[in-house]
Amino acid sequence: MTGSSTAGTSGAAWKHLESLPHATLGALFADDKRVEALTRRIVWPVEPGADAETGMLIDFSKTHLSEDLLDGFEALAEAAGFAAARTALFGGGIVNPTEGRAATHGALRGSGTAAQVDEAEALLARMGMLVEAIHEGALGEVKHCIAIGIGGSALGPALAIDALTRDLALVDVHVVSNIDGLALEAAFRACDPAATLIAVASKTFTTIETMTNAASALKWLAENGVEDPHGQVVALTAAPAKAVEWGVDETRILPFPESVGGRYSLFSSIGFPVALAIGMDEFRAMLAGAKAVDDHFRHTEGRANAALLAAFADQYYTRLRGCQTRAVFAYDERLKLLPDYLQQLEMESNGKSVTADGRPAEGPTAPITWGGVGTDAQHAVFQLLHQGTHLIPVDFIASIAPGDDLDPAHHRILLMNCLAQGAALMAGKASDDPARAYPGDRPSTTFLVEDCDAAALGALIAFHEHRTFANAVLMGINPFDQFGVELGKAIAKQIESGEGDFDASTRALMAAAGLG
Numbered sequence: 310m311t312g313s314s315t316a317g318t319s320g321a322a323w324k325h326l327e328s329l330p331h332a333t334l335g336a337l338f339a340d341d342k343r344v345e346a347l348t349r350r351i352v353w354p355v356e357p358g359a360d361a362e363t364g365m366l367i368d369f370s371k372t373h374l375s376e377d378l379l380d381g382f383e384a385l386a387e388a389a390g391f392a393a394a395r396t397a398l399f400g401g402g403i404v405n406p407t408e409g410r411a412a413t414h415g416a417l418r419g420s421g422t423a424a425q426v427d428e429a430e431a432l433l434a435r436m437g438m439l440v441e442a443i444h445e446g447a448l449g450e451v452k453h454c455i456a457i458g459i460g461g462s463a464l465g466p467a468l469a470i471d472a473l474t475r476d477l478a479l480v481d482v483h484v485v486s487n488i489d490g491l492a493l494e495a496a497f498r499a500c501d502p503a504a505t506l507i508a509v510a511s512k513t514f515t516t517i518e519t520m521t522n523a524a525s526a527l528k529w530l531a532e533n534g535v536e537d538p539h540g541q542v543v544a545l546t547a548a549p550a551k552a553v554e555w556g557v558d559e560t561r562i563l564p565f566p567e568s569v570g571g572r573y574s575l576f577s578s579i580g581f582p583v584a585l586a587i588g589m590d591e592f593r594a595m596l597a598g599a600k601a602v603d604d605h606f607r608h609t610e611g612r613a614n615a616a617l618l619a620a621f622a623d624q625y626y627t628r629l630r631g632c633q634t635r636a637v638f639a640y641d642e643r644l645k646l647l648p649d650y651l652q653q654l655e656m657e658s659n660g661k662s663v664t665a666d667g668r669p670a671e672g673p674t675a676p677i678t679w680g681g682v683g684t685d686a687q688h689a690v691f692q693l694l695h696q697g698t699h700l701i702p703v704d705f706i707a708s709i710a711p712g713d714d715l716d717p718a719h720h721r722i723l724l725m726n727c728l729a730q731g732a733a734l735m736a737g738k739a740s741d742d743p744a745r746a747y748p749g750d751r752p753s754t755t756f757l758v759e760d761c762d763a764a765a766l767g768a769l770i771a772f773h774e775h776r777t778f779a780n781a782v783l784m785g786i787n788p789f790d791q792f793g794v795e796l797g798k799a800i801a802k803q804i805e806s807g808e809g810d811f812d813a814s815t816r817a818l819m820a821a822a823g824l825g
């Protein structure tokens with residue numbers, strides 16, 4: 310994201326950061342203003358046009374960021390050209406230099422140039438018309454939708470549908486990504502072919518897993534009495550001509566701009582299955598939550614900017630403390646797919662070894678994002694967080710309002726556990742028995758949304774998009790390309806054709822697996 314002109318000054322800023330002492334959390338908490346100073350709130354109206362506000366709180370106080378470190382990271386952000394990079398992001402500048410593209414996911418929720426926002430609004434209106442027409446029966450009875458896509462064309466829809474349709478789904482949506490036919494077969498078993506829409510989601514409309522699954526879905530419709538299988542297909546793509554070629558009627562192709570990256574595409578027509586399941590009003594509520602975070606990110610400077618502050622903490626742990634992973638635990642069943650979503654967002658964006666201008670990255674880049682759902686994870690992997698030899702910064706994400714209608718004890722116990730884990734990681738506990746001692750001084754950040762609704766989900770997603778971008782700027786790398794995924798795809802094609810210079814191990818495995 311930054312040119313070589315800023316590399317030298319970033320280097321000096323890093324040198325200064327590396328020279329700073331590391332205080333323990335206990336010592337940092339001697340400052341009784343710490344919690345206030347390191348808690349951020351992002352708010353949005355409870356509903357469009359309402360005065361009353363809701364939102365999310367993010368408590369960074371249990372990270373090791375000291376005043377000196379924050380000053381140092383603000384200097385790094387300046388040296389790395391953060392403000393200019395952010396202006397370029399929302400101004401349609403070429404922030405993806407290796408592919409010569411802008412990154413216009415912000416415009417999908419109204420944050421971008423007037424022309425991009427108008428284009429996005431027109432595409433959204435078109436999607437809304439199709440969603441509403443389907444709800445009104447224009448394509449006959451649609452009870453089910455099999456949404457076929459992979460990576461960024463599946464993870465966001467799967468997360469949003471799982472999170473937001475616990476009470477009611479207007480259409481029963483099954484997101485299928487894996488090429489393993491078992492995944493598609495499971496969806497077939499749950500759907501009535503005559504009342505099933507097939508949504509093919511692919512930015513490129515060439516991805517082998519998606520196109521193979523889509524072909525099998527059409528075959529399934531045909532074999533089960535549907536006379537015009539193509540009549541039940543909707544395509545969500547940045548390559549509409551390819552969808553036409555594949556046989557999708559133009560009226561059922563919902564395009565999105567090339568400048569919207571796969572892992573940043575949930576708010577584009579890739580979100581169509583979500584809108585089908587939750588309705589356009591709720592889909593727009595998700596956009597509004599994201600827009601509130603965009604506004605905060607665009608117009609807040611330095612440490613006051615929550616996503617930039619999160620990136621300061623990320624950089625601190627990865628580069629200055631050598632942490633190789635970061636963990637995310639959703640203390641809400643509705644967010645159980647969030648860690649999967651964040652894995653792609655963060656690891657595909659920032660898992661790079663070179664800077665935006667092609668030089669070797671100077672320090673470690675993205676850590677490994679992993680996680681799970683609380684409280685399950687507490688009874689499975691938290692042992693290592695509390696007593697293992699790795700230092701792992703943890704994010705806890707919870708909703709103040711419950712999602713269930715059972716005894717309030719359920720939600721109270723959930724929240725108590727969430728807060729207890731952060732407190733325990735930080736405080737630790739001395740013991741004469743080494744096996745029973747907790748070192749403590751282990752960092753966490755806690756996110757509390759008022760309610761885990763569509764707006765909050767939109768806000769959480771936009772927050773992490775901007776956190777990822779801010780990290781990329783601080784490291785000087787391009788978060789919007791993903792060439793690392795191409796080599797494996799090319800070799801898979803060679804294995805298919807049998808024409809390749811394979812190593813002895815791969816040759817033996819091919820023979821054992823009956824390939825080639």
Ligand code: F6P
Pocket residue numbers: 459460461462510511512513514515516519571572657791794
């Ligand atoms: O192989 C990785 C990738 O290109 C991701 O970046 C992308 O989200 C996914 O494949 C799916 O791509 P498409 O939407 O073009 O099918």
